Amino acid sequence: MKKVQMVEIREKPVVYRSAIASGEIFLKEKTIKAIKNNKIKKGDVLTTAQIAAINAVKNTPSIIPLCHPIQITGVDLDFEIKKDKIKVNVKVTSEGKTGVEMEALTGVSAALLTIWDMVKSVEKDEKGQYPTTKISNIKVVEKRKEKK
Template sequence: MPRSPTRARRPAPRLTHLDPANRPAMVDVAGKDATLRVAIAEARLKLPRAVATELRRTGHRTRKGPVFDTAIIAGVMGAKRTHELIPFCHPLGLEHCSIDIESAGSEIRVHCRVAVHHRTGVEMEALAGATVAALTIYDMCKALSHDIEIVGIRLVEKTGGKRDFRRKA
C-alpha cells in the first residue's frame, strides 16, 4: 500500500549508545527528569517430566537447598548488579525488586519486577533479575538432568520514561 503524501515520515531509529563518530558511549541522562521507572521481565524453564515430578515431590528442594528461595535471592542480587555486567548500564539504587516463581506442570515461570525513581529505565535490571533467577534454578537442578531449557527471556512491561511498553498476550 503506498504511503499517504500527507503522513509525516518518522526518522529511522538510531542506536543510543553510539557517539557522533559511531564509537560506543554511555547515554547522557543528566538532562532528563527523574520519574518512577518500573519494568517487569520473565524467563521460563522447561523441565523434563521426571525433574518436574521430583521437584514437586521434594517441595522444590535439591541437595543444594531450597531451589526457589535461593533463586529469589540470586535474582535480586543479579538485578542490583546489572551495571557490573552490561556495558554502559547506569548504576541504579533500586527501590524495589521482587522475584515471583510459579511452577505448573513441566514449566517454571520467573517474573522479576523492578522499580526506581531515576532518569533511566530499569528494563535491563528486570531482565537480569529474571535471567539470574532462572540460571540459579538450572544450576540447582542440573544434577537431576542437563536437559532443562531456559526459554522466553523477555520484557513484559515497562513504564516511565519516553514511552511505555506492554507485551500483548
C-alpha cells in the same frame, strides 16, 4: 574502530520507573516435583533463585557494561510452577533518570540460570547431556514511566 559510550542522562527528569520481565525454564516432571518437595541436594531452589535475581538486579551495571548505576527502590519476584516448567517474573522499581528493564531482564536471567545450576544433577541424561532442559521466552512484559 567504532566509539562506545554511555548515553548522557543528565538532562532527563527523575521519575518513577518500573519494568516487569519474565522467562521460563523447562524441566522434567520429576525435577519439578523434587523442587516442590525440597528434595534437591543443593538446597531450596526457589529461595536461592530469588536471592540470585535480587543480587543480579542490584549488580546489573557490573554485568551489562553500558548500563547506568541506578537507585533500585524495589524488586518483586514470583514463580509460576507448572507440570513441565517454571516461569519467573521479576518487577523492578526505581526513581531515576533511566529505565529498569535491563535490571528486570538480568534478574530473570540469573534466577533461571540458578534454577538450572541447582537441578542439573537430576536433569542430566545417562550421557551427561540436557536433552529437555531449556531456558526460553525471556522478555520485557511491561515498562512504565510516571511523571510526578
